[in-house]
Amino acid sequence: MASAQLLAPLLVVQLDRSDPPARLGEWLRAAGLELDVRALNAGGELPADLTGHSGVLVLGGAQSANDDRPELKAVKAMLREAIANEVPTLGVCLGHQLLAAANGGQVRRAPQGPELGAQLVGKRTAAASDPLFAALPITPDVLQWHFDEVSVLPPGAIQLASSPGCEQQAFRLGRLAWGIQFHIETTPDIVRAWAAADAAELADYDLERIVQRAAAVHDDVLEVWRPFAHAFAEVVRAPQQVAPPRGVRTSTAAPVTDPAAIRAALAAEAAAARRPGVLPMPGVRPPDE
Numbered sequence: 351m352a353s354a355q356l357l358a359p360l361l362v363v364q365l366d367r368s369d370p371p372a373r374l375g376e377w378l379r380a381a382g383l384e385l386d387v388r389a390l391n392a393g394g395e396l397p398a399d400l401t402g403h404s405g406v407l408v409l410g411g412a413q414s415a416n417d418d419r420p421e422l423k424a425v426k427a428m429l430r431e432a433i434a435n436e437v438p439t440l441g442v443c444l445g446h447q448l449l450a451a452a453n454g455g456q457v458r459r460a461p462q463g464p465e466l467g468a469q470l471v472g473k474r475t476a477a478a479s480d481p482l483f484a485a486l487p488i489t490p491d492v493l494q495w496h497f498d499e500v501s502v503l504p505p506g507a508i509q510l511a512s513s514p515g516c517e518q519q520a521f522r523l524g525r526l527a528w529g530i531q532f533h534i535e536t537t538p539d540i541v542r543a544w545a546a547a548d549a550a551e552l553a554d555y556d557l558e559r560i561v562q563r564a565a566a567v568h569d570d571v572l573e574v575w576r577p578f579a580h581a582f583a584e585v586v587r588a589p590q591q592v593a594p595p596r597g598v599r600t601s602t603a604a605p606v607t608d609p610a611a612i613r614a615a616l617a618a619e620a621a622a623a624r625r626p627g628v629l630p631m632p633g634v635r636p637p638d639e
Contacts (some may be wrong), residue, residue, distance in 0.1 A: 359386040360586055363401040363425060366411030366538060367391045369544060374442070374535035377576045378407075381583035384387055390421045396428055403584040405438035408445030410533065411549075412443035415447035415457040426452035432527060438586045439527035443496055446520075446529030449504075451607040453523060456502035462515050466552070467541070468567035471511045471532060473636035479596055482528055482581045483510050483520070491570040492519075492532035495544050499531065508595050525594050526585060535573040538565035 360383045362371050367389070371378075375385055386403065388394040391411070400406065409426060415422070429452040432439045441449035447457045470489045477483035503509065510528075511520035520530045532542040541564040545557040585592055 357382075357384070357405040357587060358402055360407060361397065361400065362407045363396070363406065363408045363445070364389040364394070365391060365409060365413060365421075365425070367488040368412065368540070369410040369443070369533075369535070370540075371407070371409060372535045372540060373535055373572065374575075374579055375535065376409075377579035378583055382582045383583050384584060389435065390425075396424050400428065400431055400435065400437050402506040403437070405589075406432050406440070407584075408439075408441045408444060408448060409535065410443030410496075411569075413444060414496075415444060419480075422448065429453065429527075433524050435617055436524065436526050436591050438582070440531040441527075442535060443531060443533055444498075446531050447498060447500055449529040450500045450502075450507070450518075450521070453504035453507075454502040455500055455507065458501045460497060460516060464497045464552070465513070465532075465556065466492060467626050468492075468563045469494045469513065469532070471513045473511050474509050476522070476596065477510045478509045479603075480510055480522060481585060481592055482578055484580070485577060488573060489490060490574045492534065492539065493564055493567065493569050493571055494532050495541065498530060500529070510628065522595050525590055525592055528582075533627075534571060534578070536564075536568070536571075538568055539617055541565070544557040568604045605627050 360378060362375065362385050364370055364387055370386060371385065373495060375387070379385060388396060390396070392401070396517065397403065406428070408429070408567050416488045425448055429439065429441070430439070431451050433453055439449065441447075451457050469492055471492050472489050473483060473486060499516045500521075501523050503518060504523055507521045509518065513519050516531060519532060520528065522528050538561070544563050545552070545561050549557060
């Protein structure tokens with residue numbers, strides 16, 4: 351118990367008021383971590399360095415990782431420090447993109463359009479031995495809300511998950527850093543607020559049905575990703591016990607399993623929210639009569 355009390359807090363970087371730590375923060379606190387939340391959107395500042403923190407969590411936001419904003423430059427510098435000093439790190443959505451861009455990867459506007467709402471991602475071979483991903487289902491439920499994507503992983507990064515709509519859904523960089531493109535922290539109210547904020551840009555999407563489906567999947571997201579959060583807390587608590595990742599080249603990291611039925615289902619899921627679609631999937635607005 352004494353060692354747990356001496357553990358430095360986890361630095362939580364909130365980039366946008368619309369994406370607080372929410373349920374992910376609750377899971378990490380329940381796992382025994384103290385959180386030091388720095389809301390950069392509300393005037394919060396990053397620490398001078400990471401020596402006073404046991405790890406880093408960078409959340410999402412409406413900004414682009416390619417934006418030339420001072421606060422994003424500072425976050426990128428901090429993420430480079432985290433990699434160089436092997437500080438346990440988790441980036442979520444924009445945090446995932448910033449982690450990639452800060453360390454030699456590339457981020458772009460997603461050419462296939464945004465991924466929205468309840469979706470599935472597929473684990474890759476390297477996930478089988480990963481301390482955070484190994485215990486997850488092959489195609490775990492996630493919540494998506496992003497317009498940009500990581501197009502090129504940083505040198506040395508290992509891909510852990512993908513989807514037909516966005517190839518780089520999760521990666522590991524070095525021994526102790528992970529990025530996930532999707533959201534696991536949300537509540538139904540957060541997703542509804544995102545839909546309202548992006549309504550003009552997403553006029554061709556049936557946002558009400560997307561929001562309803564997102565609300566319905568939150569229990570499944572909790573079941574899958576709360577243990578993931580606890581596993582990350584264990585990494586923060588005992589980083590010296592984490593083995594280096596196995597050297598699986600991203601370009602040859604085949605899926606754990608890749609039956610045609612799973613690929614077809616994932617492809618249909620990615621396309622289901624598009625208005626022009628004709629699949630009878632929840633989230634699709636039928637073509638005008």
